[in-house]
Amino acid sequence: MANQFCKQNSNLSSNNDYACTYLAFRLRFAQKKASNSSTQQLISKNQTRLIESIKMASWNSIPLEISYEIVGWIAFASWSISFYPQLILNFRRKCVVGLNFDFVLLNLTKHSSYMIYNVCLYFSPVIQKQYFDTYGDKEMIPVAANDVAFSIHAVVMTALTLFQIFIYERGPQKVSRLATGLVIVVWAFAAICFFIALPTQSWLWLITIFNSIQVFMTCVKYIPQAKMNFTRKSTVGWSIGNILLDFAGGLANYLQMVIQSIDQNSWVNFYGNIGKTLLSLISIFFDILFMFQHYVLYPEKKTSKSLETGHESNEPLIDPSHEHV
Numbered sequence: 001m002a003n004q005f006c007k008q009n010s011n012l013s014s015n016n017d018y019a020c021t022y023l024a025f026r027l028r029f030a031q032k033k034a035s036n037s038s039t040q041q042l043i044s045k046n047q048t049r050l051i052e053s054i055k056m057a058s059w060n061s062i063p064l065e066i067s068y069e070i071v072g073w074i075a076f077a078s079w080s081i082s083f084y085p086q087l088i089l090n091f092r093r094k095c096v097v098g099l100n101f102d103f104v105l106l107n108l109t110k111h112s113s114y115m116i117y118n119v120c121l122y123f124s125p126v127i128q129k130q131y132f133d134t135y136g137d138k139e140m141i142p143v144a145a146n147d148v149a150f151s152i153h154a155v156v157m158t159a160l161t162l163f164q165i166f167i168y169e170r171g172p173q174k175v176s177r178l179a180t181g182l183v184i185v186v187w188a189f190a191a192i193c194f195f196i197a198l199p200t201q202s203w204l205w206l207i208t209i210f211n212s213i214q215v216f217m218t219c220v221k222y223i224p225q226a227k228m229n230f231t232r233k234s235t236v237g238w239s240i241g242n243i244l245l246d247f248a249g250g251l252a253n254y255l256q257m258v259i260q261s262i263d264q265n266s267w268v269n270f271y272g273n274i275g276k277t278l279l280s281l282i283s284i285f286f287d288i289l290f291m292f293q294h295y296v297l298y299p300e301k302k303t304s305k306s307l308e309t310g311h312e313s314n315e316p317l318i319d320p321s322h323e324h325v
Contacts, residue, residue, distance in 0.1 A: 058140075064263040068144070071256045076146035078249035083157035085241030087164065095169040098237015102179035102224035104165060108158045109183050110217030113190070115151035117211040120203070122148050130204035139268050140260065179224070186213055215278045222286040226293070235294045243294070247287035254280040 059065040090096050121127055122143045131141060190213060197206040229235050257277065261267045270277045294300075 059263055060265075061263050064259055068256055068259045068263070069146075071252050071259060072144045072146040075249045075252035075256060076150045078245045078252060079150050080153050080157075082242045082245035082249060083154065083161070085239040085245070087157070087161060089237070089239045090161070090164045090168055093168075093237070096165050096237070097169065097171045097173070098228075098232070098234070099161075099165070100225040100228045100238075101165055101170075101173055101175045103221055104158065104162050105175055105179050105183060106217055106221035106224070108155070108162060109186060110214050110221055111151060111154040111158055113186075113210040113217065114214035115148075115155050117207045117214065118143050118147045118151045120207045124203070126201075127203045127207060130202075134204060135268055138264070139266065140264060142257075142260070144256070176224075182220070186217070189213075215282075218278070218282050222289075226286065226289060229290070229293050229298065234298050235290070236300065238290075238294075240291070240294045243287050243290045246283060247291070250280045250283040250287065254284075 059068075086099065090099065121131065121141060122145070128141055132139065190210065193206055193209045197203060225238060229238060254277075257270060257280075261270065
């Protein structure tokens, strides 16, 4: 039954194709294990409901679907490439002075939680069914392939940046106790939520928690870097290329959600995936702030030679009493 449905609906998106394949396997396996005909009928009925939900969640306009995919991959490319200017800058200077370590640690937590949300919602038919039950059978899953690819890539690139902090000249700066404590609390909270969700299999609720975590981390992760730039009166060591590409990615990501809403004649994906919505708006706000710091408040031509070579004496971002010894 599931295989027949998949063949008849070849225009479905890739995550729905995956769900169909998964359902076909589960249906055959469950029916073989069933001991009587009534059990088999119940299995078929439940599987049919999920298949029909997937069938209804399809695009109405091919041009809009193509536009959605193109804009999505533009966002993916912009955001993914945005990690490289900072990595290259650190490599060329053999120094990470000017890059705030709290920002990198918080950013790693943010992207890790976002990856968990995207991967689970995109690949799990069980979570997709819970999403349909919550927001309606006609709604589309608000996670695209580019979201999954970006979040995985982001975790790897942020981890590499963290590695550079350990091997390059970093001056007197250290990761603050405040940032370390915040990360510990966040992951402890996520673990507690997992055990709360486990008895009732409330997986959609659980990944929504991870999505909320990434939104929260997005709100706070930029603050240490913005404060550090203000304290140093300079953005040297903090790549503006990262900011420009991140800004472009945020705009493209927001446009992608608008296209999907127009096609579905529904704006539920904005609050059905509130993390993605707030992610774009918050990122755009801080990108504008960093561009203002770089081009208006602290233009590079006014910085001293010592700042350019990375040998400045940095004032600690957080009082030494709050840092690791």
